[in-house]
Amino acid sequence: MGAIDVFAEVNGMPLADAAARFAAAGVPVFPCVPSEKRPLVRRGFHDASTDLLQVEGWWSRWPSANIGIPTGSASGVEVVDVDVHQAGTGFPAFRAAHREGYAAAWAALVRTPSGGLHVYYPTGSERVQSSWQAARAHVDFRGDGGYIIAPPSQVLRPGGVRAPYRLIVTSGDTPAPVDAARLRDFLDPRTPIPIDGARPARVSQRGPNTRVLAGWVAGRGEGERNRGLFWAACRLAEAGTPPDATLHALGPAAEHAGLGAREIMATIRSAYRTTHPAPRAVTDSGLNERRLVRGSAGRVLS
Numbered sequence: 001m002g003a004i005d006v007f008a009e010v011n012g013m014p015l016a017d018a019a020a021r022f023a024a025a026g027v028p029v030f031p032c033v034p035s036e037k038r039p040l041v042r043r044g045f046h047d048a049s050t051d052l053l054q055v056e057g058w059w060s061r062w063p064s065a066n067i068g069i070p071t072g073s074a075s076g077v078e079v080v081d082v083d084v085h086q087a088g089t090g091f092p093a094f095r096a097a098h099r100e101g102y103a104a105a106w107a108a109l110v111r112t113p114s115g116g117l118h119v120y121y122p123t124g125s126e127r128v129q130s131s132w133q134a135a136r137a138h139v140d141f142r143g144d145g146g147y148i149i150a151p152p153s154q155v156l157r158p159g160g161v162r163a164p165y166r167l168i169v170t171s172g173d174t175p176a177p178v179d180a181a182r183l184r185d186f187l188d189p190r191t192p193i194p195i196d197g198a199r200p201a202r203v204s205q206r207g208p209n210t211r212v213l214a215g216w217v218a219g220r221g222e223g224e225r226n227r228g229l230f231w232a233a234c235r236l237a238e239a240g241t242p243p244d245a246t247l248h249a250l251g252p253a254a255e256h257a258g259l260g261a262r263e264i265m266a267t268i269r270s271a272y273r274t275t276h277p278a279p280r281a282v283t284d285s286g287l288n289e290r291r292l293v294r295g296s297a298g299r300v301l302s
Contacts, residue, residue, distance in 0.1 A: 072144030
């Protein structure tokens with residue numbers, strides 16, 4: 001029995017009982033902050049366990065803790081996360097992907113507290129699929145290296161209302177693994193990134209479109225964010241864009257992708273040193289950390 005089979009049983013259960021039920025079914029779990037998504041254990045999803053004594057100990061200490069489940073090979077489930085937030089909704093993109101056959105054969109649908117959707121799929125034995133974000137499509141993939149909050153957990157919504165993760169339906173058909181790479185390419189067509197050290201070509205003879213580059217940087221997932229920002233900054237540097245203007249254009253997008261301010265500045269400096277080797281080409285006054293746009297994580301950068 002796996003996570004999908006347990007979902008129908010845990011509706012209405014106390015969280016401690018539900019966590020124990022998952023563990024008894026062989027699904028590793030770990031505790032998260034009550035009404036939130038942050039792990040309570042030091043190593044997060046890496047500490048997830050099926051040991052009933054460990055699980056009972058956690059929920060004895062934190063009886064209101066939400067239930068986290070690592071995705072990918074650890075649990076046997078992968079999840080397409082369809083977001084709904086102020087910046088937009090992922091339902092149109094997901095419906096299009098489902099219609100084209102990129103997201104069919106799901107195992108279960110779970111309504112999230114925001115009104116979004118967790119679409120569960122079984123893992124495939126032939127490949128490991130890592131987690132990623134398609135920010136412009138408002139759709140994420142939770143595979144290896146990720147986790148989800150499982151029913152019957154709840155999250156505190158604006159206004160003090162607690163909203164649950166709730167199973168909508170399980171599939172009546174035989175579910176099949178989703179091809180995460182094909183789904184991502186459909187949701188977020190990516191321009192190839194040149195190999196490290198290569199000098200990227202200009203976008204066009206008229207120069208790069210900063211809005212297009214910013215939207216592209218915002219959609220880079222883990223493992224691509226630094227190289228994507230470096231590549232985009234090189235294009236702007238080659239076009240003669242001042243470094244401060246490049247920071248203003250790409251900084252919020254890089255923050256949206258998950259990079260910190262210091263990392264963003266260092267990457268842009270490196271891009272300018274690569275394209276304009278003269279020492280005076282990039283100075284600290286040209287890249288001012290205070291120019292980074294605060295609170296940009298929820299902004300649509302496309």
